[in-house]
Amino acid sequence: MVSAPATGRRCRAWSVAASVPDPELPVLTIEDLGVLRDVTEDDRGRVHVQITPTYSGCPAMETIRTDLIDVLSRAGYRDVCVEFVLAPAWTTDWMTQSGRQKLAAYGVAPPAARSPMGNTGPVSVPLSVRCPQCGSLDTRESSRFGSTACKSLWVCGSCREPFDHFKEL
Amino acid sequence: MTAQPGLARYVLALADDALISSQRLGWWISRAPQLEEDVALANIGLDQLGQARQLLAHAGRLEGLGRDEDQLAYFRDERDFRNVCLVERVQDDFGVAMARLLCVSTWQHALYGALAGSTDADLAAIAAKAVKEVAYHLDHARNWVLRLGDGTEFSHARMQAALDAEWPWIEELFDDSWLEPEVLEQGAVVRPSSLREPVLARVLEVLRQATVAPPESPPAVSRGRHGLHTEQLGYLLAEMQHLARSHPGATW
Numbered sequence: 001m002v003s004a005p006a007t008g009r010r011c012r013a014w015s016v017a018a019s020v021p022d023p024e025l026p027v028l029t030i031e032d033l034g035v036l037r038d039v040t041e042d043d044r045g046r047v048h049v050q051i052t053p054t055y056s057g058c059p060a061m062e063t064i065r066t067d068l069i070d071v072l073s074r075a076g077y078r079d080v081c082v083e084f085v086l087a088p089a090w091t092t093d094w095m096t097q098s099g100r101q102k103l104a105a106y107g108v109a110p111p112a113a114r115s116p117m118g119n120t121g122p123v124s125v126p127l128s129v130r131c132p133q134c135g136s137l138d139t140r141e142s143s144r145f146g147s148t149a150c151k152s153l154w155v156c157g158s159c160r161e162p163f164d165h166f167k168e169l
Numbered sequence: 170m171t172a173q174p175g176l177a178r179y180v181l182a183l184a185d186d187a188l189i190s191s192q193r194l195g196w197w198i199s200r201a202p203q204l205e206e207d208v209a210l211a212n213i214g215l216d217q218l219g220q221a222r223q224l225l226a227h228a229g230r231l232e233g234l235g236r237d238e239d240q241l242a243y244f245r246d247e248r249d250f251r252n253v254c255l256v257e258r259v260q261d262d263f264g265v266a267m268a269r270l271l272c273v274s275t276w277q278h279a280l281y282g283a284l285a286g287s288t289d290a291d292l293a294a295i296a297a298k299a300v301k302e303v304a305y306h307l308d309h310a311r312n313w314v315l316r317l318g319d320g321t322e323f324s325h326a327r328m329q330a331a332l333d334a335e336w337p338w339i340e341e342l343f344d345d346s347w348l349e350p351e352v353l354e355q356g357a358v359v360r361p362s363s364l365r366e367p368v369l370a371r372v373l374e375v376l377r378q379a380t381v382a383p384p385e386s387p388p389a390v391s392r393g394r395h396g397l398h399t400e401q402l403g404y405l406l407a408e409m410q411h412l413a414r415s416h417p418g419a420t421w
Contacts, residue, residue: 056298057219086223087294089301143205144309145212149302153205169301 013047014039016075023063024148027106030064034094037085046079047072052090054169055149092168104132109154109165129165131156141165172233175352178251180231180292181241182347182394183280184224185252188242189402190273191217192409193260202263209309213270216302223295230291243413247396247403251347254393255338257402264317264324264331270310271375272339276368277303280359288356311375318379329381336384338391342368347394 017039018031030036030051038050049068053061065082072080092111095103100110109129128137136158143153144167151164194214201207225238256273260266281303284296318328343365345353353360373383393402412419 053219053298055216055219055302056223056295057215057217059215086298087290089294089298091301143209144305145205145209147208149212149215153208167305 012075013041013049013072013077016072016077017047017049017068020064020067020071023060023067024150025103025106025108027102028099032096032099032102034090034096034099035064041077044079045077046081047077049080049082050085051082052085054090058149090169092166095166103166104130107132107163108151109163111166111168129154131159131161132163133161134159139163170230170233173231174233175349176289176355176357177228177231177233179348179352179358180224181228182251184221184228184241185250186256186273187217187224187277188221189250189252189405190256191215191221192405193256193258194266194270196261197263197266210266213306213309216299216306220295220299220302227291227295239413243410247398247406249396250393250398250402250406251396252393252402253338253341254389254391254399254402255335255341257393257405258338258399259401262327262331264327265334267310267313267317268328268331268335270306271314272335272342272372274303274307274310275371275375276339276342276364278307279364279368279371283359283364287358292357314375314381315379318376318381325380328379332376332381333384333386337386337389339372340388341391341393344394 014036018029018036020030020036022028022030022033022035025033033054035051035054036049037052038048040048042048049072051061051064051068061084068082069080093113095111103110109132129139129141130137131139131154134156136156138157139154140157141152142155142162146153146164150166150169152167153162154165155162191214194210194217197210198207198214201210221242222238225241229236229238229241255269260269278300281296281300285293285300287293287296314328317324319325320328343362345360345362348358348361352358376383393399
């Protein structure tokens with residue numbers, strides 16, 4: 001897990017960067033998602049922000065980069081460098097507990113706490129996903145792929161509502 | 170970074186496989202048998218496109234000629250593409266699309282899994298990320314092949330025909346002949362022929378479960394890795410590259 005650095009301006013730059021919402025799921029910040037990896041400030045006052053994509057083809061990365069530069073400049077950081085890092089590969093295990101709660105409140109079933117997939121095994125699906133609307137476990141997957149790369153489509157057998165599930169990766 | 174032209178060619182070929190396969194999958198958007206399938210194939214294509222972009226960018230760095238991902242994707246001609254012919258052929262039959270995705274994703278899963286241990290740190294990072302995405306693609310293709318192969322008499326015949334059509338083209342995935350011996354000796358790459366046995370075993374196991382007979386069609390003459398492509402790649406590139414070439418540097 002990444003934790004916020006504990007010193008002065010560095011800490012402030014992290015909290016500023018951490019406030020950037022995900023463009024697709026605006027209830028979550030990039031910190032909640034585990035997309036924000038590191039924020040450091042070098043001797044010349046340049047802020048280096050490291051972010052990692054959820055999926056290789058995630059189209060939100062460019063927007064997040066622009067938003068980071070924007071929010072940090074408004075906080076007084078004139079020189080901001082946003083770097084994409086790939087290793088270690090992002091996993092839903094990095095989503096914070098509060099992120100999971102916000103996601104459920106928003107109507108998207110959060111990923112299971114531990115990715116069941118590992119790196120090389122076949123995809124295994126959790127036994128059931130709780131409906132974020134009514135809380136029922138009587139749900140079924142209607143499509144493994146959903147409106148964005150990170151979500152699958154589910155439908156609840158109790159309240160009959162369809163819902164998104166943030167799938168484990 | 171010191172130029173590594175041999176490794177650059179290897180990475181470029183893998184990038185081209187993902188890029189061209191992605192472009193073929195994109196064709197299915199609005200044409201799949203159901204809405205959820207449109208979404209699924211779009212997502213799989215998007216994952217492959219993301220993998221292709223990272224591989225292209227990395228190939229450009231290794232090559233050391235200053236070409237970026239866009240230059241490599243949009244400003245190379247057909248003979249400079251190094252994808253296997255398997256992925257470039259028209260796939261306007263859903264059975265063919267699923268048969269091909271089964272073969273491609275089974276191969277990519279084994280390939281990226283092994284490349285995650287590459288001595289080239291960037292390639293290892295791209296592969297470690299991609300393998301998790303490909304696991305979903307493989308699962309999707311497998312489910313369809315099982316459902317159609319072990320479905321009705323009609324769907325079974327279509328699935329069998331689709332696999333018979335794709336089978337001659339998969340052998341090129343395991344061809345070593347386009348790589349220089351010194352590249353093959355590096356710990357950065359995975360020797361293509363080393364994947365043949367595990368990949369074929371895994372595909373054949375799915376076919377067995379799907380009650381599809383192992384195809385017996387002999388390998389086609391497939392030389393995409395050497396830049397010799399089927400007629401169909403040119404049309405695909407014409408569509409894919411047209412905008413970038415007509416309006417160089419266009420953004421929106």
